[in-house]
Amino acid sequence: MHRVIGERGRSSFCAKCLIQSVSSDLTVCKTTTYRHMSMYRGKHTALASLAALRSNSSYKLINTNNVNTIMRQGYRTSGGGDKRPELASHNRGQHSERFLYRGDLKKANRIIVKLGSAVITREDECGLALGRLASIVEQVSELQSQGKQMVLVTSGAVAFGKQKLRHEIAMSKSVRQTISVNTSGGLLQFEPRACAAAGQSGLMSLYEAMFTQYGFKTAQVLVNQRDFQNEFTSMHLVDAMSELMFYNIIPIVNANDAIASPPEMDKDLAGVISVKDNDSLAARLAVNMQADLLVLMSDVDGLHTSPPGTEGSRLVKTFSPKMDLCNVVFQGKSRVGLGGMESKVGAAAWALEKGVSVVICDGRNYGSLPSIIQGKSVGTFFTNAKNINSPVEVEAVKAKEASQTLQKLRPADRKAIIEKLADLLIERKEDILVANNRDVLLAKRGDISEQLLNRLQLTTDKLQTLATGLRQIAEKCETTLGRVLEKTRISDKLSLKKITAPIGVLLVIFESRPDCLPQVAALAICSGNGLLLKGGSEAQHSNAILYALVREALGSVQAEEGETDLRDAVALVSKREDIDDLLVLDDYINLVIPRGSSSLVRDIQQKSHGIPVLGHSEGICHVYVDENCDHDMAIKIAVDSKCDYPSACNAMETLLIHKSHIKSGLMDDICDELKKKMVRLYSGPRLQSMMKFSPPPAVSLHKEYGDLQLTLEVTDDVDGAIDHINKYGSSHTDSIVTSSDAAAKEFLECVDSACVFHNASAEVGISTSRIHARGPVGIEGLLTTKWQLEGDGHTVKEFTDGKYQYLHERLPVTVDGKEVFTPASGDSSYV
Numbered sequence: 001m002h003r004v005i006g007e008r009g010r011s012s013f014c015a016k017c018l019i020q021s022v023s024s025d026l027t028v029c030k031t032t033t034y035r036h037m038s039m040y041r042g043k044h045t046a047l048a049s050l051a052a053l054r055s056n057s058s059y060k061l062i063n064t065n066n067v068n069t070i071m072r073q074g075y076r077t078s079g080g081g082d083k084r085p086e087l088a089s090h091n092r093g094q095h096s097e098r099f100l101y102r103g104d105l106k107k108a109n110r111i112i113v114k115l116g117s118a119v120i121t122r123e124d125e126c127g128l129a130l131g132r133l134a135s136i137v138e139q140v141s142e143l144q145s146q147g148k149q150m151v152l153v154t155s156g157a158v159a160f161g162k163q164k165l166r167h168e169i170a171m172s173k174s175v176r177q178t179i180s181v182n183t184s185g186g187l188l189q190f191e192p193r194a195c196a197a198a199g200q201s202g203l204m205s206l207y208e209a210m211f212t213q214y215g216f217k218t219a220q221v222l223v224n225q226r227d228f229q230n231e232f233t234s235m236h237l238v239d240a241m242s243e244l245m246f247y248n249i250i251p252i253v254n255a256n257d258a259i260a261s262p263p264e265m266d267k268d269l270a271g272v273i274s275v276k277d278n279d280s281l282a283a284r285l286a287v288n289m290q291a292d293l294l295v296l297m298s299d300v301d302g303l304h305t306s307p308p309g310t311e312g313s314r315l316v317k318t319f320s321p322k323m324d325l326c327n328v329v330f331q332g333k334s335r336v337g338l339g340g341m342e343s344k345v346g347a348a349a350w351a352l353e354k355g356v357s358v359v360i361c362d363g364r365n366y367g368s369l370p371s372i373i374q375g376k377s378v379g380t381f382f383t384n385a386k387n388i389n390s391p392v393e394v395e396a397v398k399a400k401e402a403s404q405t406l407q408k409l410r411p412a413d414r415k416a417i418i419e420k421l422a423d424l425l426i427e428r429k430e431d432i433l434v435a436n437n438r439d440v441l442l443a444k445r446g447d448i449s450e451q452l453l454n455r456l457q458l459t460t461d462k463l464q465t466l467a468t469g470l471r472q473i474a475e476k477c478e479t480t481l482g483r484v485l486e487k488t489r490i491s492d493k494l495s496l497k498k499i500t501a502p503i504g505v506l507l508v509i510f511e512s513r514p515d516c517l518p519q520v521a522a523l524a525i526c527s528g529n530g531l532l533l534k535g536g537s538e539a540q541h542s543n544a545i546l547y548a549l550v551r552e553a554l555g556s557v558q559a560e561e562g563e564t565d566l567r568d569a570v571a572l573v574s575k576r577e578d579i580d581d582l583l584v585l586d587d588y589i590n591l592v593i594p595r596g597s598s599s600l601v602r603d604i605q606q607k608s609h610g611i612p613v614l615g616h617s618e619g620i621c622h623v624y625v626d627e628n629c630d631h632d633m634a635i636k637i638a639v640d641s642k643c644d645y646p647s648a649c650n651a652m653e654t655l656l657i658h659k660s661h662i663k664s665g666l667m668d669d670i671c672d673e674l675k676k677k678m679v680r681l682y683s684g685p686r687l688q689s690m691m692k693f694s695p696p697p698a699v700s701l702h703k704e705y706g707d708l709q710l711t712l713e714v715t716d717d718v719d720g721a722i723d724h725i726n727k728y729g730s731s732h733t734d735s736i737v738t739s740s741d742a743a744a745k746e747f748l749e750c751v752d753s754a755c756v757f758h759n760a761s762a763e764v765g766i767s768t769s770r771i772h773a774r775g776p777v778g779i780e781g782l783l784t785t786k787w788q789l790e791g792d793g794h795t796v797k798e799f800t801d802g803k804y805q806y807l808h809e810r811l812p813v814t815v816d817g818k819e820v821f822t823p824a825s826g827d828s829s830y831v
Ligand SMILES: Nc1ncnc2c1ncn2[C@@H]1O[C@H](COP(=O)(O)OP(=O)(O)O)[C@@H](O)[C@H]1O
Pocket: 115, 116, 117, 118, 119, 155, 297, 298, 299, 300, 302, 303, 304, 305, 306, 307, 308, 328, 329, 330, 331, 332, 333, 334, 335, 336, 337, 338, 339, 340, 341, 342, 344
């Protein structure tokens, strides 16, 4: 099979190829395996072109548009008539696209991972930390198979070799000799060069065995400081490494310690770091190899403001060497490390200057590497960004701070903001409708369904209803936050209260419906939560004006002196990629609420790591028409449940009908009405077996149509309906139409769904998750609780000494102006 490299072959193609022909802008080559293809994407097409070049006698022919720096920086012949080109050493100089934000790291393609000795060896000095190593090998292999180009720089040869030599000596000594060495405290001093030689082979055979499990081959590359200083050896190093990567082999690099000269401490060449340990070696290699990212794995979770464990020391998540270096204190190193953190930071800063992004992280934690690539806040990220937070991160930080201002406001002020917003919706009605009309016109030019258009379109009536809804939310401000849910006298002058509290910062992602924006903003303001909103691009003009009104309403109340501007409590993010960046900000965002199609919710649930998602699964919702029911009501509910908004997650997908209605005529009546509304019907297996001319069979009873189609099925009774729903439904929303109280009670109790309705057709979003909030999510779903304990200098010791006795006496709380006793949620052991 032949693939094309060049203009038309930009995306993916072979690496291990044989040249068939070369023209001015096309190179045709022969593909071998998929794995080789995946290796060469985007800018690394140069390597494939290099392959093409190598099998040809002349290199003038290469002129593809996507040949990048490697090609442009040129080749040199090794002399005389040998035309085989060698890759020139290519110091990258200033990186044209340095990754300024963590979110950019997902674009990193060539990645160098350096493992410190403390990661590789066990804490008890008994051999290698095999589990840890295997996990890192697995993560590296995973990235390599995704098409990234991985290089390992491994320390640990000396530490491992030392253990090997110690073991060897112990084995060759008598018990008496061994004991006398140990008891006299005489620690054996080993020659590090010999240790390195002994340790390196063991390390390599282990790596090779482990990578083989994932289908990758490895190669050992040993280098020393002088190899980087010498132009030729430095060039050969890059050439050899490139060739190995070209064949999808993972180079494993270490210092050639067995013959190393004494390190030339701190003798940095002009602008070039001196290679004195594996951190500087890895940095140097990363720069020479034009790597995108260098990950330095150590036995700490990153750079700390002062040595970990010292007072006030905290992890620095983002480090800008130019600005932050003077704020960090270094001291000591890991138990087996050579360079220490200061050397690591020096190496990292140098690599960054040369255009390689760097993260220092704890190699002992499982999954660090993919998390870093996903842009998660793992370890210390080195950047030269002036504002070290990404634009969306800035919004998230501001929303978090402003949410605290919001919480401190008097309830009357929160109420005033929401009322102001309701007023603005009416006052600026014309402007809103003009902006909305732009969205509608643009949408009509595209391929948009009638239902989506209805959702997108705002009308005077919709705005009026919205404003009325907002005023109802405003009324709740007085009683939403800080409401006492439980009160207990624990002991004399010691009382415990459980009160409502905001969740923190919410990220609400919604599609097409612009009226969501003020509605969700009002709920967030009422519940004291910060809010990040991501609306659908199809409603961008409507969202922009509605968001401006939210800010205006927030600005109508002045925050206290020194508090964050209240207007920042709600932010609107616009780009689709922003969602990915936001979903990793678990430090700032506490809950994600996607509102829209099942696929949107599923996508967000998959992407969010660490931030809970309040969403619903697919919506396979049922309406069951019972034997005893009001026929008109049954028709009305069935039609409304399917036709009002067929693509909504809570639209009916299966209509279950009591078998008696085949004869009673109700089934025909319902079907006729549905057909009038253009609903296409399919029948379940039971209906098929009972009727000669039933609708065509449904493909599956577990089907979410999401449009004007539904499955019709027959059941014997309410028990049959409940069994069917619990078996084929998605625990979302299910209804019964019945005039029997007993049937309704049984249905409401036994159907295991987030929402169960009786004689009703089907809210902020639906949650089918079983914790915190389930079903339609309103203000209550945006609250959590906290416990407040008020005492008079009570200590636990005073209870054990008998000064105080536990009383655990329930105290009344005020509900709707009345003093009532609420049931206890905690047990008596919470003090
Ligand atoms: N400010 C600091 N932040 C983090 N670690 C520090 C700091 N100062 C000193 N250290 C020490 O640096 C060690 C890591 O460096 P090093 O010994 O070179 O590790 P490795 O063997 O992984 O290269 C940590 O174990 C920690 O004790």
